[in-house]
Amino acid sequence: MFIASIVVSVLLIAVFVRxxxxxxxxxxxxxxxxxxxxxxxxxMHTVGYLEALGSLGLAxxxxxxxxxIAAAAGLALLMIGASVAHIRGSLYTTAPAPLVIxxxxxxxxxxxxxxL
Numbered sequence: 001m002f003i004a005s006i007v008v009s010v011l012l013i014a015v016f017v018r019x020x021x022x023x024x025x026x027x028x029x030x031x032x033x034x035x036x037x038x039x040x041x042x043x044m045h046t047v048g049y050l051e052a053l054g055s056l057g058l059a060x061x062x063x064x065x066x067x068x069i070a071a072a073a074g075l076a077l078l079m080i081g082a083s084v085a086h087i088r089g090s091l092y093t094t095a096p097a098p099l100v101i102x103x104x105x106x107x108x109x110x111x112x113x114x115x116l
Contacts, residue, residue, distance in 0.1 A: 001114055008108045009058045009068065015101060016051040016058075016075065023048025037089035050078055058108070065112045072109035076102040 022030050023044050034044045054075040061068015079102030086095035 001111060005065075005068070005108065005111045005115060006062060008104065008111065009062055012072070012075070012101075012105060012108060013055045013058050016055045020048045020051035020055065024052065036091065037085045039085055039089075047078065047082075051075070054078065061112055065115045068112040069109045072105040072112065076105040076109070078102075079105065 026041070026045060030044055031041055034041045054071050057067050057071025057074070061071055079098040082098035083095050083102075086092070086098065
């Protein structure tokens, strides 16, 4: 079960770091997306920090499972919010992607809980 936890954690860390960096750099593409979603650009910056911190929590969860569980649960909630923002912004084609990532985060939380 620990190997599954490592694999899923590393994949989620990669996804969330890849997602956080443009937000933290305030790239123009992020600003355009924020406007399309009708979300303040400052909130996108905050989401970038949350994604980066969640990635750190997932990495810490490899050593101490409760950190991984908390991080995965928080990131899953963040992805629910992302899907809501996409639906509210009428970006229906991209709304399911955060839900899939959130479901993987929930699966990781369950895997980590089984490690306890």
